Amino acid sequence: AQTVTQSQPEMSVQEAETVTLSCTYDTSESDYYLFWYKQPPSRQMILVIRQEAYKQQNATENRFSVNFQKAAKSFSLKISDSQLGDAAMYFCAYRRPLNSGGSNYKLTFGKGTLLTVNP
């Protein structure tokens, strides 16, 4: 079974600084998808970034980037130039591809990392 582990229940960063959130996962698949979702106090689940396992290049979305280490099964999120609006719970998630067979089409989530941004 796939599992996703976020080892940092809470992190804090100073405004304008850089912070890295850790995520590791366990899988026997070679093709899969990884996501980071952000959940601010509004409770909305917002997609931050996604990575396809077959792509070696790390995904980047503006100030958000990932360090995808497939062999190590590691998928960390780096937030550069942190802003007050980045304060939220961040969830790492894993998903098998739809054509891999079986019926397990769910996203497997980690338990989250609460990020505080200090002014």
Add this chain to the structure above:
Amino acid sequence: DADVTQTPRNRITKTGKRIMLECSQTKGHDRMYWYRQDPGLGLRLIYYSFDVKDINKGEISDGYSVSRQAQAKFSLSLESAIPNQTALYFCATSDSNGRRGETQYFGPGTRLLVL
């Protein structure tokens, strides 16, 4: 306007009552999902539907039922609510068209309290 909407946003009910949570989407996606979020447990899948005629149980379907009334609507029912169903409930959608179909988009959530 939001692409995925959920009603109600908040609900308080009593043990034994039947309630329905509704989800609508304007994204044109064929796949829809219901999750619940509990503190410290992340999100867990309750039911999912790949089209109007396809309904599947997720990992925690006991005590819940769903109805896919149309491609754009997916309702979750608690037949007889119990206190341990107190949680935050999310609806999500995805598109089966190609590899981009792997991304799920979430509604704003419904906070349910069962007394």
